[in-house]
Amino acid sequence: MTCFETFQAYGLRSLGFGENLLPTTNITLCDQFVLIGSGLIWNLYFGILALAFGFFFSVGLALARASGNRWLRKPAEWFIFIFRGSPLFIQFFLIYFFVTTVLRGSVSVFGLFTIPTAWLANAWAGAALTLFLNTSAYAAEIFYGALMAVPKGDLEAADAYGISGKQRFFRIEWPTMLRLAWPAYTNEAIFLFHATTLVFVSGFPAFQQRGDALYYANYIADKTFNPFVPYPIVAFYFVCLTLLLIQGFGLVNRRLNRHLPSHRKSRIRLRPQLIR
């Protein structure tokens, strides 16, 4: 098989298209690159979905946490504490077992109608939900920190101008909060994408061997008993992904900081000491 044919056969294998049987013997370098690259689709799917929905939820959580109403504040604090204080690996297992043993396929609401929940046991839904909740908690903590760091003078100026309520939030607090939180949020996004590799090694089964990049790398390492090729390939893909993310978030960061004098602009660096 030429490399192009391999690409045709396995390029979308992780979604269930193309050749059904995974290569078992004579796994070439091309096979490994294509198969692992195909698995990366799942990592992108989980990461983008969780990030997109998690952004809005985390802002809401951060606001709830900063709220004076304890009926809003306490639940938000507990949510953040539980999801930040426990391993994601355990959370995956918990949600999976919750869906499979408590919900068991469907839930009836007061005996009136039933909601099917079997789909939540699949990785595409259940794992995405877990990642969404997890990243929301971490991002909420970041946004809460940024919200607390909004300069006092800005708020006093808003009061002096008679800006209050919704307007005060959207025109004064929101842009500054976002600007202050952005470098840390970039880190969170990167580590969220890294965390997506945990999905198929935790409880969620890979239906018909449709897995993510790490799943295929693990498969190849098991078959060839040689870890020195597939894992560096995963590493290569993730380094590229990380660089792309830094570029993309850097663009947003430039826009958020566009009004500041150039020496005060914060550049985005990956700071592993800030991780999760």
Place this chain on the structure above:
Amino acid sequence: MFEFCAEPKTLEGLAWLSCYLTTPKHMEFYFSFLTVLSLLAVAAPAALAFGFGGAMAARSHHAPVRWFGNIYTAMVRGVPDIVFFLFFVIALDQGIEWLTHQIRCPDWTQPIRQGLEFRVCPAAKVPPNNASHFAHQVYAFALAVLTFAIVFGAFAANVLKGAMDAVPRAQIETAEAYGMTQGQAFRRILVPQMWTYALPGLSNLWLILIKATPLLFLLGIQDIVYWARELGASKSARFDYPHPDWRLWYFLGLLIFYLLLTRLSEIVLARLSRRFSHGQATRAGEKMRRAAA
């Protein structure tokens, strides 16, 4: 465990529960919490040592050492740590066997990698083929600790390098003006002062290390995740203590264990932070000085 547990099928309620929770399997489950704690106890100092070495290498004056240090610290930045875990645990195992193979069987002519297999001479097997189950477990645990130390050492190296760079330059210059050698300035001035800058990063790292411990399960260790899955799985009437699928409850137990562990760590780390800020030329240190005065 208890006398009345001899006939589990006849028991009910609390008696049943007390017998169920003290079966030998459950004792192994409780023991595996110690495995996790001992991993933390061993891996944390080891990672700190690796990190210290990495940070020193990255600041070295010799180019090759510096390159090595920089590659080591950059290693973890773009790649998920789980990839390293899965990689190192096999790579270290094969590396060790390859080394012993070179030492013990120099006359071996067959290639080690035969197609899809990794074959060393029988004498080079680590641990030896006739070793006990316990020896295999200890070896697997040691590999896991080493893997954790390497990966978290790289994170720690990042933090410690940042901390070493953060110590005011004037402090080192003063030390040199007093005639201290580079080594003396490093040991007496830089190292004692860097901890206050390193602590926020290291505390974070400790919390991440705690949250990475369930990955032991993936490295083939019989840890708490392994036992929670084993014990929680539904047991048919063939077993002494039949029950439906209880894995959710077991994992809830693990969740609470981790929440307690992180909460406790946060409290201790906050205290440590206060202690380290004492007498330092930082904002926190200044605040403490004012409060005392």
